Structure formats: structure tokens, C-alpha cells
Amino acid sequence: MGEEQPRADAQQPAARLWHITLSVAGPAAPLQDVRRGLERLANDHPFLLTSRYARDHAEIRYWEEARDLHDAAAVALRLWGEHRRTAQLPPWEIVGLEVIGRETYHQRVAEGYGPPPAAPVGVHPF
Numbered sequence: 569m570g571e572e573q574p575r576a577d578a579q580q581p582a583a584r585l586w587h588i589t590l591s592v593a594g595p596a597a598p599l600q601d602v603r604r605g606l607e608r609l610a611n612d613h614p615f616l617l618t619s620r621y622a623r624d625h626a627e628i629r630y631w632e633e634a635r636d637l638h639d640a641a642a643v644a645l646r647l648w649g650e651h652r653r654t655a656q657l658p659p660w661e662i663v664g665l666e667v668i669g670r671e672t673y674h675q676r677v678a679e680g681y682g683p684p685p686a687a688p689v690g691v692h693p694f
Contacts, residue, residue: 581635584635586632586633586634586637587666587667587668588640588644588666589664589665590628590644590647590662591625591626591663592626592648592660592661592662593626593660593661594658594659594660595659596618596623596624597658599621599622602622602623602626603621605657605658606626608655609651609655610630610690612651612654613630613651614649615630615631616630617629617631617687618690620692621693621694622694625663637669641667643691645665645668648660648690654657
């Protein structure tokens with residue numbers, strides 16, 4: 569008899585939660601249009617916790633479930649571009665991305681560093 573093969577699921581690391589902060593910026597757009605676009609994005613993707621916006625930039629914060637940081641970052645980097653047309657988002661570019669593990673996020677909050685928990689949930693001006 570041969571060696572027992574490990575199960576396929578045993579080889580895959582368990583998914584973890586990653587806190588994502590995606591920053592975008594570009595030419596000024598009407599505030600009402602920016603807000604509506606972010607609201608449409610949040611309706612299409614209820615995992616989005618909060619968005620803050622101004623005429624020329626926005627920040628989107630949410631939790632992503634992924635196997636590792638690379639997977640979480642890849643999904644986050646696609647979010648804006650893939651949904652720009654359907655959510656009618658401004659033609660802005662990604663100017664920042666932070667991906668941190670759940671433990672790091674909670675440690676920062678407990679120590680008074682970093683953003684407080686995303687509350688209230690929703691779309692808000694800066």
C-alpha cells in the first residue's frame with residue numbers, strides 16, 4: 569500500500585480576515601456624484617463598511633476574507649477599476665492601499681493607533 573496522500577483542503581491555509589483601506593484620488597468631481605457612486609458600490613458589495621469622500625479623493629474601508637495578504641491585496645486593487653463603470657465612480661486612480669491582519673488591526677485600535685472601528689457604517693464626507 570502506498571503512502572496516504574494529504575487531503576487537498578489540508579494543504580490550503582484557512583482563510584483569514586484582512587482589514588483593507590483603499591485610497592483613490594483624481595480630478596475634482598461633483599460631491600453628489602461621488603457620494604452616489606460610493607453608495608452604489610456599497611449596495612453592490614455589502615461587505616464595504618465605510619467610505620469617506622471629498623471632491624477629489626475617497627477612502628474605502630472594509631474586511632476581506634482571503635487566504636493570505638497577497639490574495640487580499642489583489643482583490644482590493646481590482647475593486648475600484650472593476651466597478652468604476654457599473655457604480656458610475658469617478659475616473660480616479662488608486663493612490664494608497666493598506667492591508668493588515670485582523671489581529672494587527674485590533675492591536676492598533678487598542679493601543680490608540682490607527683483608525684477607530686469603522687462606525688458609523690456607510691458613506692460619509694471627510
